[in-house]
Each structure stands twice: as structure tokens, then as C-alpha cells.
Amino acid sequence: MYSxxxxxxxxxxxxxxxxxxxxxxxNEYPFKDWWALPGFFVDNDEEMEDAVKRxxxxxxxxxxxxxxxxxxFAGLKRHPKGRILTVAYYALVQLDNTKxxxxxxxxxxxxxxxxxxxxxxxxxxxxxxxxxxxxxRLQRRLAYKPIAFELLPEKFTLTQLQLVYEGILNKTLDxxxxxxxxxxxxxxxxxxxxxxxxxxxxxxxxxxxxRKFLKHFQNTVAF
Amino acid sequence: MYSxxxxxxxxxxxxxxxxxxxxxxxNEYPFKDWWALPGFFVDNDEEMEDAVKRxxxxxxxxxxxxxxxxxxFAGLKRHPKGRILTVAYYALVQLDNTKxxxxxxxxxxxxxxxxxxxxxxxxxxxxxxxxxxxxxRLQRRLAYKPIAFELLPEKFTLTQLQLVYEGILNKTLDxxxxxxxxxxxxxxxxxxxxxxxxxxxxxxxxxxxxRKFLKHFQNTVAF
DNA sequence: TCAAAAGTGTTAACTTTACACCCATGG
DNA sequence: CCATGGGTGTAAAGTTAACACTTTTGA
Numbered sequence: 001m002y003s004x005x006x007x008x009x010x011x012x013x014x015x016x017x018x019x020x021x022x023x024x025x026x027n028e029y030p031f032k033d034w035w036a037l038p039g040f041f042v043d044n045d046e047e048m049e050d051a052v053k054r055x056x057x058x059x060x061x062x063x064x065x066x067x068x069x070x071x072x073f074a075g076l077k078r079h080p081k082g083r084i085l086t087v088a089y090y091a092l093v094q095l096d097n098t099k100x101x102x103x104x105x106x107x108x109x110x111x112x113x114x115x116x117x118x119x120x121x122x123x124x125x126x127x128x129x130x131x132x133x134x135x136x137r138l139q140r141r142l143a144y145k146p147i148a149f150e151l152l153p154e155k156f157t158l159t160q161l162q163l164v165y166e167g168i169l170n171k172t173l174d175x176x177x178x179x180x181x182x183x184x185x186x187x188x189x190x191x192x193x194x195x196x197x198x199x200x201x202x203x204x205x206x207x208x209x210x211r212k213f214l215k216h217f218q219n220t221v222a223f
Numbered sequence: 224m225y226s227x228x229x230x231x232x233x234x235x236x237x238x239x240x241x242x243x244x245x246x247x248x249x250n251e252y253p254f255k256d257w258w259a260l261p262g263f264f265v266d267n268d269e270e271m272e273d274a275v276k277r278x279x280x281x282x283x284x285x286x287x288x289x290x291x292x293x294x295x296f297a298g299l300k301r302h303p304k305g306r307i308l309t310v311a312y313y314a315l316v317q318l319d320n321t322k323x324x325x326x327x328x329x330x331x332x333x334x335x336x337x338x339x340x341x342x343x344x345x346x347x348x349x350x351x352x353x354x355x356x357x358x359x360r361l362q363r364r365l366a367y368k369p370i371a372f373e374l375l376p377e378k379f380t381l382t383q384l385q386l387v388y389e390g391i392l393n394k395t396l397d398x399x400x401x402x403x404x405x406x407x408x409x410x411x412x413x414x415x416x417x418x419x420x421x422x423x424x425x426x427x428x429x430x431x432x433x434r435k436f437l438k439h440f441q442n443t444v445a446f
Numbered sequence: 447t448c449a450a451a452a453g454t455g456t457t458a459a460c461t462t463t464a465c466a467c468c469c470a471t472g473g
Numbered sequence: 474c475c476a477t478g479g480g481t482g483t484a485a486a487g488t489t490a491a492c493a494c495t496t497t498t499g500a
Contacts, residue, residue, distance in 0.1 A: 004227050005297070005308055044306075048297045072295045072310050074228070074271045083267075085228055085308065087295050140367075159451080176454070177490065200450040201497040382479075399481070400463065407461095423477040424470040 001044045005085040007051050008039030008127065010070070010134040011060065012117070013095030014151040019117045019167040020095065021131065022059060022102065024109040030080045031124035037131070038112065039086060052089045059112050060093060060102060066150040067091040068141075070134055078126050088130045090138070092150035118170070138168050144217040149208045157195060157203035158182065187212035224267045228308040230274045231262030231350065233293070233357040234283065235340070236318030237374040242340045242390040243318065244354065245282060245325065247332040253303045254347035260354070261335065262309065275312045282335045283316060283325060289373040290314040291364075293357055301349050311353045313361070315373035341393070361391050367440040372431045380418060380426035381405065410435035 011022040023035040038059045042051040052067055067089050074085040095114070102112040115121070117135060120128070141147055148164040149156075162178050182188055187209045194202035234245040246258045261282045265274040275290055290312050297308040318337070325335040338344070340358060343351070364370055371387040372379075385401050405411055410432045417425035 003306070042297070045299065047299060048295075069294060071292060072271075074265070074310070076268065076270060083226070085310075087297070087308075140363075144363075157452090174490075174492085175452095176492085179453080180455095181489085198451085199499050201452050201499085203452060380479090397464075398479095399465085402480080403482095404462090421478085422472050424472085424479050426479055 002041035003044045003046075004041075005087065006039050006041050007048060007055065008037045008086050008088045008130060009052055009055050009059075009067075010037055010088065010090040010131055011056060011093060012090060012134075012138075012151065013093045013114065014164050014167060015095045015114065017163050017167070019151075019164075020114040021117045021120065022112055022114055023120065023123070024059065024112045026108070026124060027110045028108045033110075034124040035113075035115075035121045036124035037088075037127045038109075040106075040108070048087060052091065056091055056093075058106050062093055065091050065093050066146075068145075070130070070137060073126055073130065075126065088134070090134050092147060094151065094153055096153065135168075135170075139170075142168050146208060146210060146213050149210075149213075155191060155193065155205040155207055157205060159203060161206070185213075185216060187216055225264040226267050226269075227264075228310065229262050229264050230271060230278065231260045231309050231311045231353060232275055232278050232282075232290075233260055233311065233313040233354055234279060234316060235313060235357075235361075235374065236316045236337065237387050237390060238318045238337065240386050240390070242374075242387075243337040244340045244343065245335055246338055246343065246346070247282065247335045249331070249347060250333045251331045256333075257347040258336075258338075258344045259347035260311075260350045261332070263329075263331070271310060275314065279314055279316075281329050285316055288314050288316050289369075291368075293353070293360060296349055296353065298349065311357070313357050315370060317374065317376055319376065358391075358393075362393075365391050369431060369433060369436050372433075372436075378414060378416065378428040378430055380428060382426060384429070408436075408439060410439055 013020050013022070022038060024038045026032055026034050026036050038055050040051070040055055042048055046054075049067070053063065053065075056065060056067075057063055070088040070090055072085060072087045074083060076083050078084070078086075102114070117131070120131065122128070123131070138147060142165065148161060148168065151164050152160055158179050159175075161182065162173060162175065165178070166172055189207045189209050191205045191207060193205045195205065196202065236243050236245070245261060247261045249255055249257050249259050261278050263274070263278055265271055269277075272290070276286065276288075279288060279290075280286055293311040293313055295308060295310045297306060299306050301307070301309075325337070340354070343354065345351070346354070361370060365388065371384060371391065374387050375383055381402050382398075384405065385396060385398065388401070389395055412430045412432050414428045414430060416428045418428065419425065
């Protein structure tokens, strides 16, 4: 039994040097055949976060991902059938090649597909607005939440980390300054391992020390 | 005709060197006689922001105040009668002595009263959680939204401004450093006026140049 | 041996922090 | 003339920004 409100998910991954968002092609009116953020009604006896997890699983096959609430939208005209309140979330997944193939298992959508966040097709409802808000928030939260790390595998190189920062901030950064700053924070653990399978000099791998990260940023506000 | 969701408002003002929140004493079950954030069901044909404005007006007699959405709460157990989704907002008002007297005009509450934000009575529902989240958000947003200025009259002294910053950040700041920094930003207009009615040297008055403020902070993110 | 990306240091500009006294005013 | 808060500068420490070349590796 469905409640009267929905959740919509901005599911983000990082692939080929780009930030990507998972969109679903709708198979239902209104906006049939349009691309939209994955979302659906929350069940009556279901916690909102569990609905987000369910939608995430239905669309990507993934569980246990980082998520955070974004904003709620309840405009009287946002849905042609009358006001439907939606609570927007974002979720960050570790996209590798094995996870690129999506397999939507519901019948209210035809397919799901990853798009570069700054090059999406026209979206249903107010979903473009939701996506834009999400990107703006990520830029701010990047400074005090482990957002970049949730988009990367457990072990990563500094170049990969820099590319994620650049993708979210939508600008290029200086390599030396970036590495110096990251290493000075003290929450990166340098591993005794290097990349494998590359045709050039293999880069050192690092891990996030989440305890130190959170400690570092828990009280970071202006002044 | 009411919709099935509510808005709850963290209404904040600044008075006597302290950040204060307006609380309402409930006159209805559940939580009859408890203090709570002002809030109510949104009407079916009413925009959510208009509901917030309505509640604000009912509780304070004020219109045209700064407000912003905070977060939505939809826990299955947050309301004893079953899940009721609420969208929490905060609103910032310019509290002067003429506005301190509150006059709730609804019958679902007995009275409204201003409390220091860090010394509130036990609150109904999950309202303490909402208030705490609000204070945390304000600390972050203070750095890039004109929050402090919305709590002050149009013309204010630098000491008043510093007190607001201190109230929100919940710590004391160095007077010289604060003034230097604020004046360097360049968004304060120094007026040719000074305070009146004080028994000591009158302080210079300033105004916010909102255009310059927004320009200054529109692109402020880490790196 | 070449192509590709890894890795590395210094300097100048700017920002932040710490700190204490004299001044102007009204009562 | 005194109590109260208004107003002001400097130096040291820390952070950010700009900038280019050598090294390692696998194919």
C-alpha cells in the first residue's frame, strides 16, 4: 500500500573522469518515455530511507551506499495529476565497469542509463531543478563530507581523487597544490601498493581514514 | 481542506544579545500542553512556502521574512497517530521590543513565547532534533548567506553584527579581527549616522549592500 | 625508445590569529 | 569625572596560489 509521497534519487557515480547520474526512462504516464530521476512512492509502512535504498537496488543492484537528503518539492503544479510531494535524495555509488550495466527490475520504467551530469537529456517533472540543486550542494558539502571518497573504490590514487574533486567542482585544480593539501590533512593512509594493469608508471594507492576525516571536519565552520 | 503533510517552522530572532526561537504551547492532542515548533497542515491548494508564511503571520504578526527549507522528517513513529510527513523551515525575523509580544491567533495553541535557543523546554514530537539541525545548518550557511543581516534591523552597529555571529556560532570572536574582516569584504555601507539613545559613545551605523554580498559569495566553495 | 602519467619544491601573496589601550559620550 | 562601550594597528604564523621539470613504467 502506497503513501501519498514519493522519493526521487539523484544517483551519482564517477566513470571515465566524469561525474555521471543514473536516469530512468519512464514507462508510465505522465511523462511516458521521458528520462527522469529514479523515484517512486514510499510504502505506507516503509521508512523513507528504506524506500531510497529499495529504488537504488531496483536500479543498480547495489546496496549499502552513502546517501543524504537534499530537499523536498511540493509545488502545486509539479505533477500534472495534482500536488505530489517528493523528497529528493542523492546517493553516491562506486561505479566500476562491472556495475555500469544497469538492470531495472520494475515495470514502471523501460531502462536506466548513466549520463554525464552536465549533459543530460530533458527531464520529466522538476527533475532538472533537483539535479542542479544537487550539484550545487555537493560542491559545498565536498568541503566537509567524505563525498569524493564515496565515489571511489576503497583504494585509489591521488590522481583519481583529484579527478573527482574536479568533476564535482567543475574546474581544474593544480596537481601539486592538490596533493600537498590532501596529504597535509592527514586523513589519507598511504598504502604499500600501487596500481596494476596500466601501461605507464603505476601510481601509489591510498585509503581514507574515515575517523580522522570526520574528526578533522566535524567543527569546521567559518571564523 | 487540509493536505496530509505539515510544515514546522524554526522562527528565530535576536534579542538582548541572544538567539531566540519562538515556541508554541499546544492546545491539542497529541502533546497537549507541550511546547512545540509552530507548524500546521498545509492546505490542499496552498503552496508550501505560503503555509510557512501563514504560520509565521499567525504567530508573530509579521510578513515578508527571510525563510529557507531545512529538511523533511517522515519517520513512521514521529507522530503517535501514524506517519505524518513534515517539512521543516527556518525563518529569520527582526525582533525588536515592539514585536516581542506574541499573539497567536489560532485555537490549536495556547500561547507563543520566545526562548533562548540553547535553553528550550522539552519539545513535542521530534522538534528538538529539528531545532538542533537548524542551528547546525545556520552555522554553515552563515558563511555564504546573509543570515546575520536578516536578524538585524536595516541599520546596525558592528557590535550588534558581531553579537549575532557569536550567537549563531556559539563562541566569542575577537573584536578587531571581526571588524577588519567584515569591512574588508566590502559589502557593508558605512552610514553618516550613529546610534541614538545610548548612555555612552554612540556607535556608527551600517547597512548591508545585498548585491555586493551575494556577488561576493555566489561562487564560494572549497579550493 | 617512446608515450603516458607519476611525482616533486619554492616563492610570493594573502589570510588568519593574537593581543591592549585610548577615545567619546551621557549621566 | 566616571562608567560604558567604541574604535583602532601590528607582527608572526599559517595558508593558498602560481609555476615546470624529471622519473618510472610497459608496450
